[in-house]
Amino acid sequence: MSISQVEKALADFAVHNTGFAIVLNGEWGTGKTHLWDKVIRNHRESVARKTYSYVSLFGLNSLSDLKRSIFENSVPTVKAGSVTTKESVFENLKKLEFSDATSGFRKLFRYGKEAKVPFVGSFGGVIESIQYALVKDTVICIDDFERRGNALSARDVLGLISNLIESKDCSVILIVNEGSLKQDDEFFTFSEKVFDYEIKYSPTLDEVASIVFSTTDLYDQKIVDNVKKLKINNIRLLRKIKYFANLIKPFVEGKPEEVLDNSTKLIPLAIYAKYSGSEKVFSIEDLEKYQGGWSLSSAGIKELTAEQKSAEDKKTAKVNFFREYGYDEADDFTMEIIKLVKNGYADSNSLIPLIDSITIIIEKNKRRKIFSDAWHVFHHDLSFSDAQLLDLFEKAVIETGDVASPYEIDGVLELFTAAGLEERGRSIVDAYFEILCASRSITHRREMYKLPNNPYVTEKLEQYFRGMSKTWTIDELVYNFHGNPITSEVLELLSAFTVNQFHAYFKGLCSLSFVNHAQSLLALGSRTGSAGSENYYEIVFLKVFEALKRMHDESPLMALRMKKFMDYQQMYDTKISSAPQAGDKK
Numbered sequence: 110m111s112i113s114q115v116e117k118a119l120a121d122f123a124v125h126n127t128g129f130a131i132v133l134n135g136e137w138g139t140g141k142t143h144l145w146d147k148v149i150r151n152h153r154e155s156v157a158r159k160t161y162s163y164v165s166l167f168g169l170n171s172l173s174d175l176k177r178s179i180f181e182n183s184v185p186t187v188k189a190g191s192v193t194t195k196e197s198v199f200e201n202l203k204k205l206e207f208s209d210a211t212s213g214f215r216k217l218f219r220y221g222k223e224a225k226v227p228f229v230g231s232f233g234g235v236i237e238s239i240q241y242a243l244v245k246d247t248v249i250c251i252d253d254f255e256r257r258g259n260a261l262s263a264r265d266v267l268g269l270i271s272n273l274i275e276s277k278d279c280s281v282i283l284i285v286n287e288g289s290l291k292q293d294d295e296f297f298t299f300s301e302k303v304f305d306y307e308i309k310y311s312p313t314l315d316e317v318a319s320i321v322f323s324t325t326d327l328y329d330q331k332i333v334d335n336v337k338k339l340k341i342n343n344i345r346l347l348r349k350i351k352y353f354a355n356l357i358k359p360f361v362e363g364k365p366e367e368v369l370d371n372s373t374k375l376i377p378l379a380i381y382a383k384y385s386g387s388e389k390v391f392s393i394e395d396l397e398k399y400q401g402g403w404s405l406s407s408a409g410i411k412e413l414t415a416e417q418k419s420a421e422d423k424k425t426a427k428v429n430f431f432r433e434y435g436y437d438e439a440d441d442f443t444m445e446i447i448k449l450v451k452n453g454y455a456d457s458n459s460l461i462p463l464i465d466s467i468t469i470i471i472e473k474n475k476r477r478k479i480f481s482d483a484w485h486v487f488h489h490d491l492s493f494s495d496a497q498l499l500d501l502f503e504k505a506v507i508e509t510g511d512v513a514s515p516y517e518i519d520g521v522l523e524l525f526t527a528a529g530l531e532e533r534g535r536s537i538v539d540a541y542f543e544i545l546c547a548s549r550s551i552t553h554r555r556e557m558y559k560l561p562n563n564p565y566v567t568e569k570l571e572q573y574f575r576g577m578s579k580t581w582t583i584d585e586l587v588y589n590f591h592g593n594p595i596t597s598e599v600l601e602l603l604s605a606f607t608v609n610q611f612h613a614y615f616k617g618l619c620s621l622s623f624v625n626h627a628q629s630l631l632a633l634g635s636r637t638g639s640a641g642s643e644n645y646y647e648i649v650f651l652k653v654f655e656a657l658k659r660m661h662d663e664s665p666l667m668a669l670r671m672k673k674f675m676d677y678q679q680m681y682d683t684k685i686s687s688a689p690q691a692g693d694k695k
Contacts, residue, residue, distance in 0.1 A: 112144065112316045118308050119148040122282065123248060126157035128274045130281040130303055135310030137286040138343030140320050142252055144310070145284065149248070150190035158280065160247040161189035170258030172265045173237055179249060180240035186248065249273060249281045254296075255289040263295035267303045274303075314342055321347040328358060331373035338434055339381050350380045356455045357446070360464055365471045368464060375446040378436060383450055391427045397447055399431060400438050441636075442467060458676055462632040473512045480509045480517065487524075495528060506537050511550045513541065515570050519561035535565055542569045546576060552598035583614040587626050595633070600645035603630075604652075611656035627657060627674060634680050647684055654681045 115133075122131055135141050149161065162183040169175050257266065266283075273279040283304070290296055314337045321344060322329040332354050341347060354376050361372045382393040413421060431437075439447075445460050483505040486493055493501065502521050506513065518541050525534025551557065554574070561567050581602055606614075615623060634650030654677055661671035 112312050115144065115308060115310050115312075116148055119145060119282075120152050122280065122308075123149055123152055124155045124157060125280075128278055128280060129305045130270050130274050130283070132300070132304050132307040133282055133284045133310060134287050134307055135312075136342065137289060138345050139310065139312055139317055140344045141284050141286075141310050143320060143344065145250060145282065146190050149250070153186050153189035156186040156189065156248060158186055158246050158248050160184070160245075161186045161249075162244075162247055163190075163250045163252065165253045166251060166257035166261065166266070167253040168256075168258060170260040172261065172269060174258075175261065175266065175269060176241045176244075177237055179244055179247075183244070183247060189248070244273070245277045245279065247273075247277070247279045249279055250284065251281065252284045254283060254285050264299060267296065267299045271303050312342070314340065317342045317344065318347060320344060321351050328354070328362075328369065328373065331369060332377060335374050335377045335434075339377055341377065341381060341385075346380060346384055349384060350377050353380065353450055357449060357460075360455060360457070360460055364464060364468050365475075367471050368467060371442060371467075372446065374435060375443055376450070378434065379447050379450040390430045393447060393450070395427055396436075396443065397439050399427075399436070456676075458628060458673075459632055459635055462629050465629075476509045476512045480505045480513050499525060499528060499530065499533075503533075503537055506541055510541075510544045511548045514557060514559070515541075515545075515551075515561045515566055516557065516559040519563045519566045522563050522566060538566055538569060542573060546573060552596050583610060584617075587614075587630065597645070600633075600649060604645045604648040606652065608652045608655045608659070611652050612659055615656055615660060624673075627653070631657075631674065631677050634677060634684065650677075651681065651684060654678075 119133070122129060133141050133145060146163075149156075153161070160183050162179050164175065164178045164182055166175070169178060251266070251270070254263075254266065270281045270283065273281055285296075315333075318333045318336055322333050324330070329351075332350060336347065336350065341350075354373065357372055357376065361368050379393060379396060381389060382391055382396050441463055445456070445463055449455050449460075483501050486501060487498060502524060506518065506521055518538055522531075522534040522538055525531060525537070545551065551573075554560070561570060583603065583606055586599055586603055615627065618626065630653040631650060633646045634654070636646045637644060654674075657671060657674045658678075658681075661668050661675060
């Protein structure tokens with residue numbers, strides 16, 4: 110049954126003054142209670158019966174508990190779906206034929222020591238009998254059947270439902286989770302004698318998702334697409350996904366499509382890994398460790414023991430799951446999403462610089478594609494004339510800027526030289542190196558996978574590197590490389606500055622530059638250097654934090670202004686305890 114069909118069937122049951130008992134059955138967590146509550150709220154003005162009561166069996170351990178709960182949770186049908194309040198209990202007390210609730214309490218205590226005030230404890234046996242006697246002409250919803258206390262048997266619950274129908278002129282709906290009862294449960298023995306019919310609730314993934322997510326919001330729909338890949342139909346998990354997606358949404362809105370796609374893909378995957386229970390194929394630790402697939406040769410598989418083969422099969426299942434879902438590896442952004450899910454909050458100190466860095470990489474890749482597209486035309490599209498082709502490469506060099514390498518520019522000059530337009534080609538080379546000199550995105554020859562061959566380009570590159578021999582200030586390094594993937598050369602240059610120099614640098618910055626640059630430099634602390642090399646990330650982080658901490662300690666007011674950076678204190682303490690020599694305090 111679709112949701113609309115189930116809604117109609119439930120509405121027919123609710124509004125008619127017929128002594129029926131029915132079962133609403135469906136998978137756990139798919140929104141059965143939510144749907145029933147929606148139906149009773151929408152149709153409460155049309156319900157023929159005078160009273161409505163919703164009862165959860167969770168934690169109830171006796172038939173007396175259940176009878177009392179039905180009475181205490183009773184409200185007029187016009188208020189069906191409302192939470193039981195103190196006022197509604199007073200109204201129910203008046204039904205006990207006391208002149209008013211106040212005198213009712215006095216008379217209540219005359220029944221003996223066993224009587225207690227509502228919301229404090231259970232009533233005595235006499236009061237319970239009076240309460241249950243007053244239950245009549247009521248639509249009753251009994252929920253959480255599988256979570257009832259051990260002392261409350263299925264036979265007791267079904268017997269009471271039968272009595273409510275036959276003797277109390279009530280209508281009862283029992284909500285049951287499909288597959289949650291054992292085959293020998295008494296429910297199956299007695300249910301046919303109690304219930305008139307069963308409504309099967311089996312919504313589609315789209316129908317369940319529409320309960321939690323907007324059907325018009327693009328961000329939500331990207332999440333729903335991935336939820337459907339994971340086949341998540343549990344509303345509890347969907348609401349968790351929605352919560353964490355909303356936490357990160359302010360950070361990714363307005364960013365390139367690739368950032369949105371990645372965040373809306375990773376959040377459902379992390380929630381599935383952490384909260385799905387025993388049925389999940391992988392854990393959140395598997396997400397953290399995954400660095401691409403692996404496989405054994407057929408010979409290697411034959412040599413495995415049965416236990417090893419089982420473990421290998423589980424690994425293969427995880428890899429196949431990741432591949433089908435589109436999860437490639439645990440990169441820095443993945444780790445931030447996992448940290449978000451584990452901690453329950455977004456760490457802006459690390460998330461903002463990371464997303465900014467990813468955004469820059471994405472934009473550079475888009476610019477690089479302009480260059481690669483030009484070469485694709487050169488090799489494969491013969492419809493372009495020579496003039497059109499040269500114009501295309503000139504435009505590509507200017508728009509690609511410093512993303513292209515000098516070796517690639519070497520190839521462009523070769524094209525113009527072959528066309529007899531070497532001077533025009535050289536002017537394009539000059540324009541490229543003007544852009545490169547402004548950005549200083551190449552800091553060492555080691556960063557280039559191949560050197561140019563053309564003498565003119567080679568000389569321009571040598572002039573560029575001679576210009577790099579200048580003494581760089583912190584301001585120049587941070588300004589030119591802020592938000593870009595930082596190179597080892599820049600890290601090494603930054604690590605040479607002292608805490609005093611960083612302190613003086615921060616004191617001279619304006620407010621906007623100060624916050625952005627300080628956060629970018631502190632974010633280096635979460636990264637590590639290559640094996641066998643000095644950890645310049647750590648060295649820079651320690652010096653930067655010490656400079657900011659010195660500013661923090663200058664005055665109480667300055668401490669408040671610098672408080673936002675003190676979240677890094679724990680990271681600093683950990684690093685300084687293991688490598689105290691890394692922080693140059695001079």
